[in-house]
Amino acid sequence: MTRRIALIALFIAIVAIAAGYAAAFSRNGTPTWAPWLLAAGIPVALGAIMILGAVRGAGGIGRLKIPFAFVILILAIGFGAALALPASEGPLSRLWLGLPARAAVVIYGVGLLPIIVLPVAYAMTFETLTLSAEDVERVRMSGRKYATSQPAPISGNETLSAND
Numbered sequence: 518m519t520r521r522i523a524l525i526a527l528f529i530a531i532v533a534i535a536a537g538y539a540a541a542f543s544r545n546g547t548p549t550w551a552p553w554l555l556a557a558g559i560p561v562a563l564g565a566i567m568i569l570g571a572v573r574g575a576g577g578i579g580r581l582k583i584p585f586a587f588v589i590l591i592l593a594i595g596f597g598a599a600l601a602l603p604a605s606e607g608p609l610s611r612l613w614l615g616l617p618a619r620a621a622v623v624i625y626g627v628g629l630l631p632i633i634v635l636p637v638a639y640a641m642t643f644e645t646l647t648l649s650a651e652d653v654e655r656v657r658m659s660g661r662k663y664a665t666s667q668p669a670p671i672s673g674n675e676t677l678s679a680n681d
Contacts, residue, residue: 519568519577527565533558552600560592567635579645584638588631595626 537554541547567585571578578585599622606617613621 518575519572523565523568523572526561527569530558530562530565534562553597556596556600557593559596560589563592564589580642581638584634588634591630591634592627595622595630598622598626 533554537551537558540551540554564585567588568578571581571585599619602619602622604619606619610617614625615621616624
């Protein structure tokens with residue numbers, strides 16, 4: 518179920534992103550809603566891709582729900598804040614950690630915060646979400662069974678007879 522919801526969310530997000538980009542080709546200029554489609558679609562698409570990468574079987578994503586939701590929320594807030602902040606910045610504008618407000622939101626919020634949160638979340642759930650020794654052995658057994666059930670490949674050194 519988790520995988521299906523993530524795929525649906527990814528599809529909707531890709532449609533929103535495509536519509537936002539397509540609107541840029543409007544003869545009357547880019548509509549004001551187009552960047553907002555991108556600001557909404559990008560975090561949803563990234564979140565859906567993270568979920569699809571982490572989901573294992575029917576168990577869903579387990580304890581990664583909270584970090585993933587946090588990252589998606591931070592990305593949405595960061596992109597939204599960058600769009601909502603006033604565009605008029607001058608040489609005397611207030612700097613946030615050395616950057617203009619919009620750039621600081623994008624660099625620190627959208628770029629830096631997920632880089633800190635996600636590795637910590639994955640490290641905390643590594644033991645429960647990675648393959649166990651039994652899982653690895655089951656994959657090896659399946660590989661051996663598959664290899665013995667397949668005909669041997671022709672290496673190129675053998676010659677084919679007329680009956681082959």
